[in-house]
């Protein structure tokens with residue numbers, strides 16, 4: 001039992017530690033429409049220098065056509081306050097693009113849709129770090145999670161990603 005716990009925590013560390021998690025190769029079939037991002041604006045990402053899953057998410061966004069500028073800091077609190085992240089709705093990294101906040105492991109497809117539809121709100125968040133979200137790959141495991149649209153008053157479900 002103890003051994004299992006050790007293995008589990010080692011997996012968690014591997015998923016978001018100093019090393020990048022193993023990422024399955026994305027095939028061309030996953031990327032229709034020639035990878036054209038919905039915007040040519042720069043995605044500004046704030047993350048701690050040692051956050052492996054944050055780096056994996058940055059790679060995911062780049063693979064989907066986003067130009068990314070990474071700012072490394074060990075003190076994300078002021079950034080999260082500026083972003084207006086509600087208590088309990090935060091995650092590991094915080095990003096800004098075209099007037100919106102992108103918090104945590106939000107899939108590029110949701111950011112594409114956000115920028116195309118431009119709904120009222122501060123931005124999107126995936127609270128916590130669900131396994132199977134972009135940058136949080138752990139083998140074939142996929143936890144179900146919601147991408148939330150948030151503003152100062154609360155959140156609404158923007159999209160649902162099914163688990164397995």
Ligand SMILES: [Cu+2]
Pocket residue numbers: 016053054092093105129135
């Ligand atoms: Cu993370």
